[in-house]
Amino acid sequence: MTAGESLKNRIRRILIDSLELKLKENEIRDSTNFDDLFGLDSIAVVEFVIALEKEFEITIESERLTSSSLKNLDGLSAYIEKVIVIKNRDK
């Protein structure tokens, strides 16, 4: 598996686990919008962000998750990859 695919799978697992969704991982495709699968209210956003921050040891602005570019795994994994690179560069 490439690093990008591994990242997406981690995010997929975090999504299902943090929001306690009763979905299988293969039901969340890379391009599936999160809000096609469940109500993405402010509480869900906070839960998901906290879990992502813990997993990747980064800081994510909650508002970013509601922007259209981060509404699925493709967009979110690209964003997290960038944040990780910046964090590692600034160490």
Place this chain on the structure above:
Amino acid sequence: MIGRLFDRIVCENPEQIAIIDGEKRMTYQQLYLQQQKFVRYLTDELKIRKNERIAVLLPNCIEFIVGFFATAKVGAVFVPLNTSLTQRELQYYVEKCGITAVIANSHRDCQSIDISGKTLEDRVVTVDKLTGAEQPESDSFYQTKDLDNLQVTGADTECLFLSTSGSTGRPKIVPRTHANLIAGANNVAAALAISKEDRFLSVVPFYHANGFSNCMFLPMMSGAAVVLMREFSARKMLRMMREENVTILFGSPFIFSIMTEIAGEGYGLSSMRTCFSSGAPMPDELRRTFFRKFGVKVRQLYGSSETGTVSIQLGDVPEDEGAVGRPLKTVDAKIVSGDGKELPACEMGEILIKSPAMTKGYIDEPGLNKTAFHNGYFRTGDLGMLDAHGSLHIAGRKDRVINAGGVKVDPVEIEKVLLSFHKVKEAIVVGIKNRRGMQIIKAVLVAQPDCKLSEVIGYCRGRLAEYKIPRIVDFRDEMPRDLMGKVVPR
């Protein structure tokens, strides 16, 4: 009445900071001038008359506060609404409440609302009409000669409509008068010894009863300061609490749980003197962990849109998730059985409340008011008891209402929407506990074989606010039923 009281607060504390919004600081004097500007706009431009109903679609912001005190001054009714409501849901409130004007960030927030047949542009007030600092006219800034013609609004005039959910399929509108709000604020201010040195972090949305009453109205009526948070961000919240020396926090178990999760051991909040949790039971373990990390006790608060704050846990905090303290000074609580008999201490029944902060009845619901309000008491629908010391304990709800992170959600309303989707044959909606002990919304459906999850969610999204859309959708071949054939939600 509120107008005059607010005028007095301003005269006594003109230089006191009233609102902190990021880098911006606003004194009571400046807030007053903004209010006066908006009062003129309401009366001269919009021709708002007494008792007219003004809907408000704003986050926690300066304009919300200005809008409320200006509306109260002209004797109109302020109707704050959840900013995530769909246009269909907004239209329901417009018609139910008889809305004649809307305050919003932009016209786009309410573009398809039909307001009394008038054109939208005439009746939507965007926030730029409420903002714009004005310098005081030397020492006479508090003189409002041109506004003295405004009649003093009577104590029993309605000034606020709140929305609340039950399990009837449609939200109810709760009117509160000037006297109700002032009585409620006085009760809490006395219980907590609120002073103008206090700083409240306003993270609970102002359109919620608790957010409005305890995070906005109470500090403003006490000469204290409000530190605004437009949206919940746990890290930002912790930073603001330290930077702005917040002394009081009203929150929910979810908020305290997230704070506990992201803060390190011994984080400490030296300025904080007290925290209150409401909306749902606070797990004992969470309360202990919060105290260990922050050195502050979280006290349970109990109340409702209909009654205002009923009780607050003061003094020693017992290890009982359902304990919510003794009723406040002018509040009377009793417990009744199913057939209406008052029960003695330590016996479980329905909680009834009587309070000067209480509404007299829902708007336009005569049948419901007959059952919900009886002999001056309000039937809360909460089950509980009074212990031997007079403290209330909450055991649960009589009805099916879901408590989703402190927000009441009507499962019947969601079921109606689901059943209106042509691919869904049967639907039942329940709240299930997540690992934080809070409820999330689950829909159990019997649907056509080709019905997809994305179709169901997409259908709901066009008709329900985001917080009402199910987190989990469970497709079944048939509904779970008990031996009598009754659907058993699980």
